[in-house]
Amino acid sequence: MAAEPLLRVEHLRIEVPTRRGTLVAVDDVSFSIAPGEVLGVVGESGAGKSLTGAAIIGLLEPPLRIAGGQIVFGGRRIDNLPYEAMRRVRGKEIGAIFQDPLTSLNPLYTIGQQLIETIRTHLDLGMIAARERAIALLSEVGIAGAAQRLDHYPHQFSGGMRQRVVIALALAANPLLVVADEPTTALDVSIQAQIIALLKRLCRDHGTAIMLVTHDMGVIAETADRVAVMYAGRIAEIGPVRAMVAEPHHPYTAGLMQSIPRIGLRRERLQQIDGAMPRLNEIPPGCAFNPRCPEVFERCRRERPGLMPAPGTEAACWLYAAATADRASPANIVDRRRDDKTLC
Amino acid sequence: MLSSFTSETTALLEVDGLKRYFDVSPPVIERVLQRKERAWVKALDGVSFAIRRGETFSLVGESGCGKSTVARCIVGLYRPSAGRIAFDGTDLAQLKTRRAMAPLRRRMQMIFQDPYASLDPRWRVRSIIAEPLVTYGLVARKTELRERVAELLRQVRLSPADGDKYPHEFSGGQRQRISIARALAAKPEFLVCDEPTSALDVSVQAQILNLMKDLQREFGLTYLFISHNLAVIYQISDRIGVMYLGRLVEVADTDQLFARPRHPYTRLLLETIPRLEAADGAGQDREPVAGEVPDPIDPPPGCAFHPRCPFANERCRSERPELLPAPDISQTGGALVACHAVAEGRLPAPNTPKRG
Numbered sequence: 001m002a003a004e005p006l007l008r009v010e011h012l013r014i015e016v017p018t019r020r021g022t023l024v025a026v027d028d029v030s031f032s033i034a035p036g037e038v039l040g041v042v043g044e045s046g047a048g049k050s051l052t053g054a055a056i057i058g059l060l061e062p063p064l065r066i067a068g069g070q071i072v073f074g075g076r077r078i079d080n081l082p083y084e085a086m087r088r089v090r091g092k093e094i095g096a097i098f099q100d101p102l103t104s105l106n107p108l109y110t111i112g113q114q115l116i117e118t119i120r121t122h123l124d125l126g127m128i129a130a131r132e133r134a135i136a137l138l139s140e141v142g143i144a145g146a147a148q149r150l151d152h153y154p155h156q157f158s159g160g161m162r163q164r165v166v167i168a169l170a171l172a173a174n175p176l177l178v179v180a181d182e183p184t185t186a187l188d189v190s191i192q193a194q195i196i197a198l199l200k201r202l203c204r205d206h207g208t209a210i211m212l213v214t215h216d217m218g219v220i221a222e223t224a225d226r227v228a229v230m231y232a233g234r235i236a237e238i239g240p241v242r243a244m245v246a247e248p249h250h251p252y253t254a255g256l257m258q259s260i261p262r263i264g265l266r267r268e269r270l271q272q273i274d275g276a277m278p279r280l281n282e283i284p285p286g287c288a289f290n291p292r293c294p295e296v297f298e299r300c301r302r303e304r305p306g307l308m309p310a311p312g313t314e315a316a317c318w319l320y321a322a323a324t325a326d327r328a329s330p331a332n333i334v335d336r337r338r339d340d341k342t343l344c
Numbered sequence: 345m346l347s348s349f350t351s352e353t354t355a356l357l358e359v360d361g362l363k364r365y366f367d368v369s370p371p372v373i374e375r376v377l378q379r380k381e382r383a384w385v386k387a388l389d390g391v392s393f394a395i396r397r398g399e400t401f402s403l404v405g406e407s408g409c410g411k412s413t414v415a416r417c418i419v420g421l422y423r424p425s426a427g428r429i430a431f432d433g434t435d436l437a438q439l440k441t442r443r444a445m446a447p448l449r450r451r452m453q454m455i456f457q458d459p460y461a462s463l464d465p466r467w468r469v470r471s472i473i474a475e476p477l478v479t480y481g482l483v484a485r486k487t488e489l490r491e492r493v494a495e496l497l498r499q500v501r502l503s504p505a506d507g508d509k510y511p512h513e514f515s516g517g518q519r520q521r522i523s524i525a526r527a528l529a530a531k532p533e534f535l536v537c538d539e540p541t542s543a544l545d546v547s548v549q550a551q552i553l554n555l556m557k558d559l560q561r562e563f564g565l566t567y568l569f570i571s572h573n574l575a576v577i578y579q580i581s582d583r584i585g586v587m588y589l590g591r592l593v594e595v596a597d598t599d600q601l602f603a604r605p606r607h608p609y610t611r612l613l614l615e616t617i618p619r620l621e622a623a624d625g626a627g628q629d630r631e632p633v634a635g636e637v638p639d640p641i642d643p644p645p646g647c648a649f650h651p652r653c654p655f656a657n658e659r660c661r662s663e664r665p666e667l668l669p670a671p672d673i674s675q676t677g678g679a680l681v682a683c684h685a686v687a688e689g690r691l692p693a694p695n696t697p698k699r700g
Contacts, residue, residue: 044545045516158636188406189572191636193616215545218575218618245620259550261579262620263602269557270550270579276515277545 005032006074006176006209007056013068014051014060014233016280023280025064026051027233030307033177038203038210040224040241042217044277048233053179053213055079057096058086074176092122095170095208097199099182101162104169105154111138111165112150115172122173137168141198160191164198171202178203181213196223217260221245229253232277232288239313249310250317252289287318295319354433355394356534356566357418362427364388364413368641385640387413389590390427392667397533400560400567402577404613405587406637411570414587415538418568419454420445431534450480453527457539459519463511469522470507473497476529496525499562500555517548524555534566541576553580574617578602586610589640589648592667596679606670606681608653608691647684655685 014026026048033039041049054060056071058078071079078089090096098104106114115134119125125133131150138146141164154162163183170178183199184192200223203210212223220227221241228238229250237250248254258271275292278284284291290300299318307314308321369375369382388410395401403411416422418429420436429436431448439445453476456462463472473493476482483489494504500521511519520540527535537556541549553576559565571577577584577598584601586594586609594607605611635652638644647665650656667682671689685691 044547160636188637189574190406190612190616193618194634196618216618217546218620218622221620222618222622256547257620259547260620261550261553261575263575263578263614263617266578266598269554272550272554273547274551276517276548 004075006035006037007033007211008072009052009056009069010072011069012052012055012066012071012079014048014055014064015067016064020281024067024283025233025280026055028069028306029230029233029235030069031228031235031238033209033211035176036203036207036209037226038200038212038224040220040227041211041213041230042215042220042227043230044215046277046280047230049213049230050181052230053181053211056211057090057094057179059090059096088122091118091175092173093175093177095173095175095178097163097166097170097178097180097183099185101159101166101186102154104166105162107154110151110153111157115150115165115169118169118172133172134168137172138165140202141165141168141171142194143168159187160194163187163191163195167195167199167202171206171208174206175208177209177211179211179213182215183212184219185214185216192219199223217245217256229256232283233280234288235307235316236289237310237313237315237317238307239310243312247312249313249320250289250315251293251295251319253315255292255294287316354397356397356432357395357568358428358430359394359414359418360392360428360430362388362391362414362417362429363425364410364417364422365425383641386590386643387640388417388424388427391587391590391592392427393585393592393595395534395566395568397566398560398564399582400569400580402569402571402581402584403587404571404574404577404584406572408589408637408640409587410590411572411587412538413590415454415536415568415570419452419536420449446480450476450530451532452534452536453530453532454536454538455520455523455527455540458543459516459523460511460543462523463519465511467510468507469497469509469511469514472511472522473507473525473529476526480530482530492529496529499528499559500525515548516544517551520544520552521555524552524559528559528563531563532565534568536568536570538570539572540569542571542573549576556580574613586613589637589643591648591682592680593649593682594680595667600679604679606679606686606691607649607683608655608685609649612652647682653685655691657684659684 010030012026012029013024016023016025029052041052043049051060051064055066060066066079070077078086081089105111112134115137116130119130119133134150135146138149143149143161143164157165180199184195187195196219212220214220224241226239227241227244229236231252237248237253244253245257248257255271255273259273261270273292278288286302287300287305290296293300305316305318307316310320364387365384366387368385370380374380391414403414405411413422417424431452434448439448470493473496474489477489477492483492493507497504497506502518502521511522514522541552544552557580560567569580581598583595583597585592586607588609594610601610602614605614638648638651644651646662647660650660653660665682665684667680668687670679670681670686
């Protein structure tokens with residue numbers, strides 16, 4: 001991993017003012033992405049993963065606002081840029097892919113017009129060169145007959161093909177980072193596999209880093225280098241995807257992994273985490289997960305845990321605090337791991 | 345499990361040659377002036393299967409394959425264009441009036457995908473759950489109604505006090521519990537579950553799947569379960585039907601289907617699911633099968649899957665394969681496959697990926 005990360009998010013806090021007071025949607029989130037790295041961000045709906053992505057590309061919808069922390073991209077702070085300056089960063093240096101390809105494409109323009117406009121906005125190319133680049137991009141994302149397809153409208157493409165066009169748009173100016181928010185959720189499984197493979201191949205070829213936001217742990221496992229698990233607006237655990245799947249440490253991550261039905265592993269009952277993620281106005285003091293946590297102890301209800309080193313990952317959990325002698329001795333952590341293994 | 349079924353176990357639901365076409369013709373004026381032809385989407389084009397009492401039969405397939413249309417035809421939300429649906433031996437088409445239909449309708453209920461759209465936001469939960477009880481006249485007195493609603497709420501692991509609230513006060517998972525309570529109110533034998541967990545987060549999905557299994561055991565329910573998520577299907581089903589473009593391409597026991605998928609489309613589906621095990625690096629670089637589901641207005645002739653099938657030959661392009669018992673019947677436990685290549689024995693053995 002390079003010494004200087006491409007993107008640093010530090011203590012990001014996103015708030016929503018409401019009539020009954022300010023709600024904190026993203027609370028003290030910090031992570032970084034190295035050049036060319038794929039970071040998966042996973043969590044349940046409302047965990048704040050999409051908002052974090054939107055904050056990075058500068059597309060938070062008011063009244064949502066960044067209330068604290070900073071976002072540093074390529075050594076430069078981008079969270080406080082004026083609208084026009086951010087517009088030049090977005091698209092050129094940071095590309096974006098959203099869940100529904102129909103909403104990211106304008107139905108009134110041909111995809112050629114949209115691609116060429118994007119290319120010419122960000123790159124210093126003439127009309128003919130831009131058109132050539134658009135054709136090259138379309139064939140690169142696997143659209144057959146790119147030269148003819150350029151003059152077609154979005155509705156003339158299938159869902160999978162539209163998402164390919166959106167990927168072409170996101171990569172049009174050779175960005176250093178692509179923020180992909182649920183890029184395959186609206187697609188069928190066989191198409192989803194094609195799009196994931198495409199995204200991975202393109203970013204590897206171009207050295208583009210990806211922030212992949214999704215609720216599907218399987219997609220993350222197939223794609224990401226590292227993964228951040230979010231819960232109630234906070235990062236619960238972050239680490240290499242392999243360690244996270246094999247040996248999750250935060251009780252929430254562990255429960256999440258166990259509750260995913262797996263083929264070849266038929267169980268009479270799935271392990272479930274009782275209850276649901278708290279709403280923004282009901283986040284408990286201390287650790288946000290404490291009411292549902294099977295390992296909860298006194299300190300969790302009182303004090304909010306920051307990320308602390310756990311074997312192989314970093315977990316925001318007091319079980320891994322060096323000083324927690326009151327409950328979790330290292331011995332019984334090891335025991336718990338062993339139980340999990342036998343379950344698998 | 346299936347082995348516990350004896351030959352005299354009767355089918356609770358039989359679907360035979362079910363067809364449902366949707367008219368997507370251009371307006372009359374264009375047909376007259378521009379000589380445009382009538383057009384039909386064959387959402388279901390001859391689907392036959394039977395569900396045994398007490399089992400969970402699942403339909404899986406990609407969007408537009410017709411799995412939800414099957415569900416809607418069975419519960420009577422769509423009228424079949426052709427074919428026969430029999431519930432407990434009674435042909436549903438014979439029941440002409442609502443009154444004649446009611447006793448059977450009570451015995452089959454449906455759970456929908458979106459718990460935000462399927463509950464009336466202006467009704468209290470108590471009234472939502474009580475509606476089937478009142479409609480079918482299942483309770484005599486108000487106190488009895490109240491007790492029964494409380495009992496139903498407890499059965500889906502909610503508290504009786506929740507009956508006073510409105511749907512918006514609940515999370516997605518809790519709302520789906522309310523839908524389940526409403527479906528159970530009429531004491532049905534058969535539940536049609538159309539993507540009941542697809543709108544839910546994984547940890548909540550596990551709660552609902554567990555609850556559905558518990559309820560099935562407790563009340564001896566039979567499920568028709570519909571999902572596009574193969575891992576969910578694997579967890580809950582006894583038998584599975586795989587659909588492609590309005591037809592069943594394979595029907596097999598769960599263990600058979602996942603261990604020895606026959607039809608090339610089933611194999612494609614199994615190979616494309618993103619798996620957690622891929623984090624080890626093993627599955628990270630497979631190249632997925634190309635192609636997409638064809639236009640249902642103009643499906644390919646012969647086997648609908650042939651344009652994407654690596655094993656297709658001339659016969660596949662011209663002749664439509666029937667759903668037949670797989671040739672090596674001793675090993676398949678009665679799997680049905682609609683594939684010429686399987687029938688002719690020219691399909692290589694499935695390269696079952698290692699899992700678990």
